Amino acid sequence: MASKPEALTLPPTNEAWQPARPSVWRSLGRDPLALGSLVVIAGLVLVALLAEWVAPYDPTAIDMAGRVINGQRVFPPYAPDAAHWFGTDQLGRDILSRVIFGVRTSLFIGLVVRGGVMLVGVTLGLVAGYWPGVVRGGILRFTEIMLSFPPLLIAMVVTAVLQPSLSTVTMALIVVGWPDVVRLVYGQVLVAREMMYVEAARSLGASEGRILARHIVPNILETIVVAFSMGIPGAVMYEAGLSFFGFGLQPPTPSLGSIISDGRGYMLAAPWYTVFPGLTLALLVLAFNLLGEGLLRRNRRHQA
Amino acid sequence: MLPQYILRRLFAFPFILVGLSTVIFVMVYLLPGDPARLMAGQGATAEVVESIRDELGLDDPLPMQYARYLWHFAQGDFGRSFQSHRLVGESIRDELGLDDPLPMQYARYLWHFAQGDFGRSFQSHRLVAEDIGTVYPKTLQLALAAEALAVAAGVLLGLLATVVRQRWANAALLGISVASLSLPLFWLALILQIFLSLQLGWLPPSGYRQGLDKYILLPAITLALPTAGYLARITHASLAQLRDADFMRTAYAKGATESRAVLRHLLPNALIPIISVAGTDLSRLLAGILIVENIFAWPGIGKYAYDALVHRDMPALQGAVLVFGGSVLLVNLVVDVLYTVANPQIRYGQ
Numbered sequence: 218m219a220s221k222p223e224a225l226t227l228p229p230t231n232e233a234w235q236p237a238r239p240s241v242w243r244s245l246g247r248d249p250l251a252l253g254s255l256v257v258i259a260g261l262v263l264v265a266l267l268a269e270w271v272a273p274y275d276p277t278a279i280d281m282a283g284r285v286i287n288g289q290r291v292f293p294p295y296a297p298d299a300a301h302w303f304g305t306d307q308l309g310r311d312i313l314s315r316v317i318f319g320v321r322t323s324l325f326i327g328l329v330v331r332g333g334v335m336l337v338g339v340t341l342g343l344v345a346g347y348w349p350g351v352v353r354g355g356i357l358r359f360t361e362i363m364l365s366f367p368p369l370l371i372a373m374v375v376t377a378v379l380q381p382s383l384s385t386v387t388m389a390l391i392v393v394g395w396p397d398v399v400r401l402v403y404g405q406v407l408v409a410r411e412m413m414y415v416e417a418a419r420s421l422g423a424s425e426g427r428i429l430a431r432h433i434v435p436n437i438l439e440t441i442v443v444a445f446s447m448g449i450p451g452a453v454m455y456e457a458g459l460s461f462f463g464f465g466l467q468p469p470t471p472s473l474g475s476i477i478s479d480g481r482g483y484m485l486a487a488p489w490y491t492v493f494p495g496l497t498l499a500l501l502v503l504a505f506n507l508l509g510e511g512l513l514r515r516n517r518r519h520q521a
Numbered sequence: 522m523l524p525q526y527i528l529r530r531l532f533a534f535p536f537i538l539v540g541l542s543t544v545i546f547v548m549v550y551l552l553p554g555d556p557a558r559l560m561a562g563q564g565a566t567a568e569v570v571e572s573i574r575d576e577l578g579l580d581d582p583l584p585m586q587y588a589r590y591l592w593h594f595a596q597g598d599f600g601r602s603f604q605s606h607r608l609v610g611e612s613i614r615d616e617l618g619l620d621d622p623l624p625m626q627y628a629r630y631l632w633h634f635a636q637g638d639f640g641r642s643f644q645s646h647r648l649v650a651e652d653i654g655t656v657y658p659k660t661l662q663l664a665l666a667a668e669a670l671a672v673a674a675g676v677l678l679g680l681l682a683t684v685v686r687q688r689w690a691n692a693a694l695l696g697i698s699v700a701s702l703s704l705p706l707f708w709l710a711l712i713l714q715i716f717l718s719l720q721l722g723w724l725p726p727s728g729y730r731q732g733l734d735k736y737i738l739l740p741a742i743t744l745a746l747p748t749a750g751y752l753a754r755i756t757h758a759s760l761a762q763l764r765d766a767d768f769m770r771t772a773y774a775k776g777a778t779e780s781r782a783v784l785r786h787l788l789p790n791a792l793i794p795i796i797s798v799a800g801t802d803l804s805r806l807l808a809g810i811l812i813v814e815n816i817f818a819w820p821g822i823g824k825y826a827y828d829a830l831v832h833r834d835m836p837a838l839q840g841a842v843l844v845f846g847g848s849v850l851l852v853n854l855v856v857d858v859l860y861t862v863a864n865p866q867i868r869y870g871q
Contacts, residue, residue, distance in 0.1 A: 365846040378551045495708035503703035
């Protein structure tokens with residue numbers, strides 16, 4: 218664009234002048250709910266990054282020695298107290314420490330899975346939106362097929378095929394996640410390519426590749442960013458679900474889902490065992506959902 | 522007359538089902554574990570395992586296996602469950618596969634014949650299609666109960682928030698709906714199980730009983746909660762948009778009471794988006810079925826599919842996923858049709 222003479226670019230005549238969009242940070246600043254969730258996320262990320270230093274105990278340290286309470290020898294699981302805020306599990310392992318390392322796993326999975334999902338989904342969505350005919354038909358039909366599967370079950374089948382581990386869980390969640398994004402991006406491309414600026418670029422002789430890269434992608438970028446962030450809680454939840462059913466991360470990799478699953482056998486005797494990891498997971502998901510809501514509100518405000 | 526869009530969708534439906542079956546077939550084929558060995562049970566001789574492999578055609582080349590699968594699928598036959606079967610040689614009639622439909626017997630016969638094999642004993646086990654026939658109604662029962670609960674609670678909450686017309690009601694509604702969508706379903710199930718059943722003793726913790734029984738309540742409530750929160754929000758948004766519409770003012774001007782204006786004028790007009798969301802949500806609800814059925818031991822298709830996966834019961838898994846996916850596709854299609862019928866202004870793809 219820089220090579221074009223300035224005089225040739227005509228100012229828009231029929232549109233009112235619009236002020237520049239406020240930055241994401243400024244509009245989030247005016248949205249207390251979104252700001253609060255951002256703070257919670259930042260806190261959780263920090264805890265996850267510094268897990269080795271923040272966690273009060275080694276998450277795998279077993280303490281089966283037992284304690285003497287009122288002259289009686291008691292064995293774990295221990296209820297929450299000053300030494301173990303979230304209590305311990307049946308092996309005497311500190312649940313808070315396990316949860317902290319579980320949060321690290323959850324965040325890692327959420328970000329990596331969502332990155333992969335966006336990569337696949339955006340690429341296929343762009344292709345489907347831009348190349349009509351057999352390619353579009355094929356992509357859209359395949360997307361529809363994949364959308365009709367029960368996602369958790371398919372993720373389970375994939376991890377069963379590949380043997381459950383961190384990388385295969387990531388792959389399985391990408392496999393079930395991308396179809397949604399294809400639909401979204403496809404719709405956005407359809408709208409964007411009918412816009413005046415695309416018409417204008419084309420009449421100026423821009424190649425289709427250039428139109429895609431310079432005009433369409435930047436205009437749907439915001440939608441993509443919001444979709445990335447709004448999809449994180451889903452990925453986190455599915456990982457927990459997979460691990461809960463034993464098709465996800467295997468011990469000793471800490472996962473909130475498998476902690477909750479372990480706690481199932483102690484629901485009456487040690488409710489803290491299931492309650493705290495679950496609450497942490499809910500907090501994580503809630504914060505990302507609220508942040509996504511905030512970003513969505515911001516977009517809507519500016520599109521209106 | 523149905524719009525062209527819907528006709529196109531209807532036409533594409535069987536093709537998508539075939540595509541669905543292809544994807545499932547490939548996935549299940551890749552699963553590790555030798556089904557013949559699993560089926561024969563422990564302590565079976567190598568010969569028995571080999572004969573089972575042969576019967577099931579597990580040694581056939583992949584395209585051949587797939588062709589057979591498609592052919593059986595077209596006849597509504599999902600194969601036999603690897604789990605529920607009797608031992609080899611228990612019944613001659615079953616061994617000879619005399620209960621199979623004739624075309625299938627013929628295809629098998631031809632295939633074995635081509636290999637220089639003039640037939641072999643067939644194991645007797647239940648047909649997967651029969652299994653699904655018994656578990657699927659239970660899933661439907663649960664899904665419909667949950668959907669009914671969700672719609673009732675969601676619309677009621679949304680209506681309340683609209684009538685109250687306060688900022689805090691708005692915020693509370695948003696909070697409830699986002700929070701209910703953020704609770705992990707499997708955790709919610711466990712928590713409800715702890716409190717409603719183990720501690721308070723109001724509801725049975727898990728299981729199934731014939732007919733309408735309180736056993737359905739716990740799984741249905743669990744499934745309904747996230748949907749209810751979402752529906753409440755949609756209801757509220759859709760009502761609030763029309764609250765100050767001209768027809769409402771007219772209703773008030775004619776002397777309608779608040780409740781009459783809301784129930785007779787506002788609600789019917791706001792119903793279309795609610796119906797549409799309730800419909801699309803049914804497919805989301807079906808996705809949660811897998812979790813809820815397994816935690817509450819509800820013998821529906823979600824539990825069936827999970828058990829099949831754990832036991833590497835390939836035909837059962839294929840059948841279950843196919844029926845599952847087909848249901849979701851069907852629900853989506855029906856919702857689209859209803860939507861077009863309810864609102865003729867909508868014309869997809871134009």
